[in-house]
Amino acid sequence: MFDNYVLTDNSLENVKKDGEITGYKMRTRITYYRGIPLSMVHDIQVEVDGQEVPRESIRFSPDGEIYFTLEEMKTVTSYKWEYGQEGVVYVEQPGGLTPGEHKIKLTQVSRVAYIPVPFSGTQTKTLIVQ
Amino acid sequence: MSSIKRAVSLYSYQDEYVRGKLTLEGCLQELAEIGVEGVEVITDQMFHNTPETDDASIKAWKEMVNKTGIVPVCNDIFINTNLYHNRMLTKKENLDFLKKELVQAHKLGFPMVRLVSATPADIIEEALPLAEELNVIMALEVHAGMAFDNAMTKKFTDIMFKLNSPYLGLVVDTGIFCRRHPRVSTAFFLDQGLNPEIVKYIDDIFASGDDPLELSHNKLPEDLEKMVRSRIDREYILFAGGYENKDFSVLDPYMPYVKHFHGKFWEMTEEGTEYSIPYKELIDYLKEKGYEGYIASEYEGGRFALPGTEIDAVAQVRQQQDMLRSYI
Structure with missing residues (x-):
C-alpha cells in the first residue's frame, strides 16, 4: 500500500569515484509512515533485468552521506531513516550499468511497532541510465 | 452546539509531507486557515532524531504554534520494542524509551501522548510518576483489529482501572464503528x-x-x-479485520477514561458523509455522554489511491471538518 514510495522516478544513475564507475544507485522513500532507526530496516533487495543482486553488494544510506552494508545495519540504532527523507540504495558493481533502459525491482522490508511480522514494499520500474 | 472540540492529526497529510508538498509549518497554516483548534502529531513522522529531537526543532515548533494559534493536543508515540532483529527490548529499555518520549512531548507542549496499540503494559505504572510531574497524560490507542477484545489492550485497561489516575486513559479510533468496508x-x-x-x-x-x-x-x-x-x-x-462494526455502547464502561478520539476516515462522499462510519450518530452518542475532548481527523484513504491518481488529503480533511462542525 506504500509501494508507490519504493522507487523514485529518474533516480537510477551510475556512481563514479576517481574517474572510475564503481557501481550504481537509486533513491527510495520509506514504506511506512514514520522514521525508524536503521536496525529496523529489516532487508533491502534489488533485482536488475531479472537478476538478483547479491546482498553483500548492497549499501544503504539514510541521507546520501553515510553508507552501511545490510549486515552493519542490523546494529545501527544511532542513525534513523527519517520520514520524508529519501534514502539511497547503492550497489557495488565495477563498471556500473550499461547506458539505457533497465528493469529495476526494489524491495524494502521494515519491522513495524505493532505488527508481528516484517512489513514489505516492492516496486518495479523501467529506469534509464544516462 | 456541544463542548466537543475539533483537531486534525497530521497523519492525514503524510503523502503531501513525504512528497514535499506540505511542510510541518504548512500543515499548521492549513489548520489555521480552515479554523481547526487542535493538532495531533506523530513526532517520528515530522521531527528528526526522536525521541531526542534537538532544541532548535523544538524552538521552531513553538514559534509555529504561537504564530498559527493551533493548540498541541496529542503526540502519537511508539516504543520500538523490536529495535533489534534478534530479540525484543527488555522492560527497562522500553521504560527508558517511554520516559524519553514523555520528556520530548512535554518540551513540545503536548498534554498527552498516544501509546500505540500493543504498547507493553508492564511499563505504565513505573512511568506514571514522571507523567504526573510533566503533566502529560498517557493514553492507549484502541484501534480496530486490536480493540477492547485484544489481550494487550485488556492488560492496559486493567492497570488503568486499578490505578484510576487522571494521567491514564484511552484514545479511541473510530474505525471500530465501521458499518461498511471502505x-x-x-x-x-x-x-x-x-x-x-x-x-x-x-x-x-x-x-x-x-x-x-x-x-x-x-x-x-x-x-x-x-x-x-x-x-x-x-x-x-x-x-478487513482492521475495520470493526461495534455498537457505540461498547464505549459505555470506558467513557470516563476516554481522553481523545481519532476521527478515522477513508472517503468523504459527495453527500458530505463518511462512507463507512456514521459520524452523526457517533457525535450524538458523545454529546449524550457529555464528552468534552477533541476528535481529530485521521485520513487514511491515501493508501488506497489507485495507481496514477493523486492523493488530495487537504480536500478530504476539509470536507470531514465541515461535516464534524455541522454535527457538533
Missing part, C-alpha cells in the same frame, strides 16, 4: 486482481451487523478459503 479499499484491491466473491463475502458480514475481525485472527471458514486465489485475496481478508 469502498476505496475494495477498489484498490480489485484493481490488483482481488476476487469479487470475497468482496461480497466481507460486505455481507457487515450487512448482517457483524464484522470480519475473527477472520484476521483465525483459520478461514471453508467456503471463504475456497475463494482465495492469490496473495491479494489473502491480504484483503486480513486487512
Whole structure:
C-alpha cells in the first residue's frame, strides 16, 4: 500500500569515484509512515533485468552521506531513516550499468511497532541510465 | 452546539509531507486557515532524531504554534520494542524509551501522548510518576483489529482501572464503528486482481451487523478459503479485520477514561458523509455522554489511491471538518 514510495522516478544513475564507475544507485522513500532507526530496516533487495543482486553488494544510506552494508545495519540504532527523507540504495558493481533502459525491482522490508511480522514494499520500474 | 472540540492529526497529510508538498509549518497554516483548534502529531513522522529531537526543532515548533494559534493536543508515540532483529527490548529499555518520549512531548507542549496499540503494559505504572510531574497524560490507542477484545489492550485497561489516575486513559479510533468496508479499499484491491466473491463475502458480514475481525485472527471458514486465489485475496481478508462494526455502547464502561478520539476516515462522499462510519450518530452518542475532548481527523484513504491518481488529503480533511462542525 506504500509501494508507490519504493522507487523514485529518474533516480537510477551510475556512481563514479576517481574517474572510475564503481557501481550504481537509486533513491527510495520509506514504506511506512514514520522514521525508524536503521536496525529496523529489516532487508533491502534489488533485482536488475531479472537478476538478483547479491546482498553483500548492497549499501544503504539514510541521507546520501553515510553508507552501511545490510549486515552493519542490523546494529545501527544511532542513525534513523527519517520520514520524508529519501534514502539511497547503492550497489557495488565495477563498471556500473550499461547506458539505457533497465528493469529495476526494489524491495524494502521494515519491522513495524505493532505488527508481528516484517512489513514489505516492492516496486518495479523501467529506469534509464544516462 | 456541544463542548466537543475539533483537531486534525497530521497523519492525514503524510503523502503531501513525504512528497514535499506540505511542510510541518504548512500543515499548521492549513489548520489555521480552515479554523481547526487542535493538532495531533506523530513526532517520528515530522521531527528528526526522536525521541531526542534537538532544541532548535523544538524552538521552531513553538514559534509555529504561537504564530498559527493551533493548540498541541496529542503526540502519537511508539516504543520500538523490536529495535533489534534478534530479540525484543527488555522492560527497562522500553521504560527508558517511554520516559524519553514523555520528556520530548512535554518540551513540545503536548498534554498527552498516544501509546500505540500493543504498547507493553508492564511499563505504565513505573512511568506514571514522571507523567504526573510533566503533566502529560498517557493514553492507549484502541484501534480496530486490536480493540477492547485484544489481550494487550485488556492488560492496559486493567492497570488503568486499578490505578484510576487522571494521567491514564484511552484514545479511541473510530474505525471500530465501521458499518461498511471502505469502498476505496475494495477498489484498490480489485484493481490488483482481488476476487469479487470475497468482496461480497466481507460486505455481507457487515450487512448482517457483524464484522470480519475473527477472520484476521483465525483459520478461514471453508467456503471463504475456497475463494482465495492469490496473495491479494489473502491480504484483503486480513486487512478487513482492521475495520470493526461495534455498537457505540461498547464505549459505555470506558467513557470516563476516554481522553481523545481519532476521527478515522477513508472517503468523504459527495453527500458530505463518511462512507463507512456514521459520524452523526457517533457525535450524538458523545454529546449524550457529555464528552468534552477533541476528535481529530485521521485520513487514511491515501493508501488506497489507485495507481496514477493523486492523493488530495487537504480536500478530504476539509470536507470531514465541515461535516464534524455541522454535527457538533
